[in-house]
């Protein structure tokens with residue numbers, strides 16, 4: 001077995017953020033379907049489930065007292081209030097994935113992005129911000145999803161610019177015009193970030209082995 005067969009590495013924390021409706025949930029689903037090595041951080045939330053959402057798959061749906069107990073017990077890596085509901089990322093599955101060298105995808109807002117970036121796990125963060133092509137297209141996408149009332153859509157549109165104002169805090173920023181193109185770009189980002197020298201600790205042993213071979217060949 002060569003050093004290359006045992007690529008011990010820490011998992012990446014891939015954060016996707018965008019204004020509501022720009023497409024991050026759709027992109028996240030596609031990335032996860034195409035990459036079995038990547039896990040999804042299933043957030044806890046006090047928001048009620050949408051039609052088709054399954055407890056434990058899209059979110060862990062909890063009551064506000066349950067959410068507050070999770071905060072008090074230190075079970076959340078980050079948490080924030082969005083559109084009047086609480087959202088947070090459970091710490092334990094993330095730490096387990098990292099210890100096993102598996103990557104984790106997050107669909108969280110800018111507040112969560114800041115908290116994870118500033119956490120002890122921040123060095124493993126790769127953050128991607130998704131922009132809509134235009135405000136009109138964002139509204140069209142929110143309506144076409146057909147899951148929110150006009151009042152909720154208006155609320156989400158009103159929050160959009162606040163989310164977008166944090167775009168420059170992200171490592172990568174993509175305009176989601178064509179879904180296939182955006183998905184491919186996020187995939188490229190992840191592939192390239194996995195190749196960063198500091199994310200491949202096995203290289204130390206590998207290059208030491210090469211050096212030994214050089215010595216022996218002299």
Ligand SMILES: Nc1nc2c(ncn2[C@@H]2O[C@H](COP(=O)(O)OP(=O)(O)O)[C@@H](O)[C@H]2O)c(=O)[nH]1
Nearest residue numbers: 020043079080082087088089107108109111112
């Ligand atoms: N900080 C934080 N934000 C989250 C978390 N889970 C989801 N969000 C964000 O909460 C916002 C609302 O999510 P959701 O109700 O599913 O509606 P969406 O905007 O259509 O995806 C989105 O910006 C999500 O990225 C979380 O665990 N932490």
Ligand SMILES: Nc1ncnc2c1ncn2[C@@H]1O[C@H](COP(=O)(O)OP(=O)(O)O)[C@@H](O)[C@H]1O
Nearest residue numbers: 020021022023024025026141145176177178179
């Ligand atoms: N590039 C795109 N072109 C057209 N429609 C898109 C594109 N990306 C996403 N959508 C659609 O826009 C709607 C909102 O996408 P969604 O992934 O739910 O957004 P978010 O998770 O950011 O709120 C969905 O109906 C989705 O199918």
